[in-house]
Amino acid sequence: MSDWPGDPIEQLVGLLARLPGLGRRSARRAALKMLMQPDRVMLPLAAALQAAAAAVQPCRICGNLDTRNPCGICRDPQRDRGLICVVEGVAELWALERAHAHRGLYHVLGGTLSALGGVGPEDLAVQPLLARIAGAGEAERVEEVILALPATVDGATTAHYLSDRLVGSGVRVTRLAQGVPMGGALDVLDEGTLAAALKARRDL
Amino acid sequence: MSDWPGDPIEQLVGLLARLPGLGRRSARRAALKMLMQPDRVMLPLAAALQAAAAAVQPCRICGNLDTRNPCGICRDPQRDRGLICVVEGVAELWALERAHAHRGLYHVLGGTLSALGGVGPEDLAVQPLLARIAGAGEAERVEEVILALPATVDGATTAHYLSDRLVGSGVRVTRLAQGVPMGGALDVLDEGTLAAALKARRDL
Numbered sequence: 349m350s351d352w353p354g355d356p357i358e359q360l361v362g363l364l365a366r367l368p369g370l371g372r373r374s375a376r377r378a379a380l381k382m383l384m385q386p387d388r389v390m391l392p393l394a395a396a397l398q399a400a401a402a403a404v405q406p407c408r409i410c411g412n413l414d415t416r417n418p419c420g421i422c423r424d425p426q427r428d429r430g431l432i433c434v435v436e437g438v439a440e441l442w443a444l445e446r447a448h449a450h451r452g453l454y455h456v457l458g459g460t461l462s463a464l465g466g467v468g469p470e471d472l473a474v475q476p477l478l479a480r481i482a483g484a485g486e487a488e489r490v491e492e493v494i495l496a497l498p499a500t501v502d503g504a505t506t507a508h509y510l511s512d513r514l515v516g517s518g519v520r521v522t523r524l525a526q527g528v529p530m531g532g533a534l535d536v537l538d539e540g541t542l543a544a545a546l547k548a549r550r551d552l
Numbered sequence: 553m554s555d556w557p558g559d560p561i562e563q564l565v566g567l568l569a570r571l572p573g574l575g576r577r578s579a580r581r582a583a584l585k586m587l588m589q590p591d592r593v594m595l596p597l598a599a600a601l602q603a604a605a606a607a608v609q610p611c612r613i614c615g616n617l618d619t620r621n622p623c624g625i626c627r628d629p630q631r632d633r634g635l636i637c638v639v640e641g642v643a644e645l646w647a648l649e650r651a652h653a654h655r656g657l658y659h660v661l662g663g664t665l666s667a668l669g670g671v672g673p674e675d676l677a678v679q680p681l682l683a684r685i686a687g688a689g690e691a692e693r694v695e696e697v698i699l700a701l702p703a704t705v706d707g708a709t710t711a712h713y714l715s716d717r718l719v720g721s722g723v724r725v726t727r728l729a730q731g732v733p734m735g736g737a738l739d740v741l742d743e744g745t746l747a748a749a750l751k752a753r754r755d756l
Contacts, residue, residue, distance in 0.1 A: 356604040356619055363597045368585050369578035370571075378571040379604070380643055383617050386605035393567045394605070397598035400560040400583070401590035413587050415560055439584055 357383070409480070411456030411473055413438050421445075421454060428452040429484075430491035434477065434510065436460055436498060444496060452494075455480065460502040461509055469509065477510075481517060492520040499526060561587070613684070615660030615677055617642050625649075625658060632656040633688075634695035638681065638714065640664055640702060648700060656698075659684065664706040665713055671706075673713065681714075685721055696724040703730060 357379060364375035382390040406412070407419035414420055421427060431452025435441050441454050457472045469475075481490045495510060497503040511521045527545040528537060537545075561583060568579035586594040610616070611623035618624055625631060635656025639645045645658050661676045673679075685694045699714060701707035715725045731749035732741060741749075 356600065356607045357617070360597075360600040360604045363593065363600050364571075366593055367568075367574075367582040369574060369582060374573035376646065377643065378573060380617070380646070381572050382601070383604065383608050384642075386608075389567065389570055390601050390605040393564075394598040394601035396560065396564040396567050397586070397594050397601070400564045400587065401594040401598070403560045404587050404590075413561070413584070438588075439581065442580065442584070 406456075410441075410454045411438070411458065412441055412454060426451075429488040431494065432477075432480070432490055432492070433494040433496050435496050436503070440496065450494075452492075457497075457506070460497060460500075460506040462502045463505075465502075472506075474510070474513065478513060478517075481514070481519060490519055492522060495521065495523045497523070610660075614645075614658045615642070615662065616645055616658060630655075633692040635698065636681075636684070636694055636696070637698040637700050639700050640707070644700065654698070656696075661701075661710070664701060664704070664710040666706045667709075669706075676710075678714070678717065682717060682721075685718070685723060694723055696726060699725065699727045701727070 361372070361375045361379045364370055364378055365372045367375075370378065382393070403415040404413050405415075405417055407414055407417055407422055409418045409422045412419040412421060416423065428451050431450075432455050433444065433450050433452055434455045434457060435444065436457055436459060438456055441456060444450050444454075455473065455477050457474070457477070459467055459472055461467055461469065461472070477493075481493070484490050493510070493514060495507045497507050507523055514521050525548065526541065527548055528534065528541065534542065565576065565579045565583045568574055568582055569576045571579075574582065586597070607619040608617050609619075609621055611618055611621055611626055613622045613626045616623040616625060620627065632655050635654075636659050637648065637654050637656055638659045638661060639648065640661055640663060642660055645660060648654050648658075659677065659681050661678070661681075663671055663676050665671055665673065665676070681697075685697070688694050697714070697718060699711045701711050711727055718725050729752065730745065731752055732738065732745065738746065
């Protein structure tokens with residue numbers, strides 16, 4: 349190992365350590381593993397990074413990241429264009445897609461309102477959402493907006509704000525159900541979730 | 553997110569997921585973070601990977617990975633050439649270098665002997681080590697070999713094997729001390745370590 353700055357190994361470790369989930373220690377392990385077999389992982393990864401950086405961009409309609417613009421979801425004729433699911437970020441959009449549970453379109457807000465964090469409506473894609481709903485043609489009229497926002501104070505604030513802004517638009521506004529997660533053991537669940545699950549109980 | 557194979561995003565996630573310490577979930581998070589700011593992390597990382605793959609190679613003397621061959625440590629005139637520290641892999645070499653505790657040279661074995669894993673002496677850099685000791689000139693005579701091998705059954709087997717092979721070479725063979733790690737709470741330490749630490753106790 350060499351200690352002078354500009355050393356390719358140290359530079360690689362430094363960049364890997366910036367990725368979420370990798371600390372300096374695991375970045376070093378990852379670099380080492382790659383250095384042992386440069387052709388199998390290292391050069392393909394370099395090529396993949398360049399290809400993705402060149403090809404991927406935010407969708408101008410919904411904010412999803414994709415190689416096409418509008419993105420594959422917005423272009424998909426099978427999707428219900430009357431149903432828009434509002435999410436905080438692209439990570440949440442991808443998670444919902446993996447669940448194969450939503451057959452409509454999406455709208456990426458780019459965050460949630462936060463008084464403490466100084467995030468106001470003008471910092472989020474609120475105006476584009478309203479414009480999208482107002483501007484939809486007769487055939488593509490938006491019937492329902494599903495607010496799939498985090499179950500946090502900021503998420504709830506954002507949901508209330510959006511629901512206020514949508515009053516009078518004729519659009520139905522819904523939010524995700526709260527309750528016990530699949531496979532979740534009751535004794536490790538927080539009280540808030542338990543209370544919400546009990547309150548929203550359903551007949552068998 | 554798109555599902556067709558050959559999609560740049562999926563390809564990038566797949567390659568990132570092969571790194572140690574990154575599962576598929578964290579690979580996706582890392583890819584997403586990079587895609588949000590391609591110029592700050594993605595393209596520099598691609599360049600660093602290519603630079604390191606092109607520049608880094610195993611040292612022909614000790615087996616360390618470096619941009620120079622022989623490596624920076626083997627070239628360093630300040631290093632004690634009479635002292636060789638034998639390590640399992642480059643990761644261990646780097647860890648010892650970070651500790652700034654060894655002022656001699658290294659020798660990377662490339663593993664440990666393992667009856668179960670089918671690893672014999674011919675699979676490790678044993679012969680190069682013996683040749684290195686036998687071939688050293690008068691001025692660079694090897695005085696001591698420190699076996700810095702893991703405190704496992706395979707590590708101990710390897711240490712015994714090497715120490716046998718070095719009998720009669722006139723070289724002093726030592727191994728790392730075993731005991732309580734710095735800051736280690738006694739109640740969570742395994743019994744083997746505790747017994748070893750007690751046996752190797754020293755006067756204050």
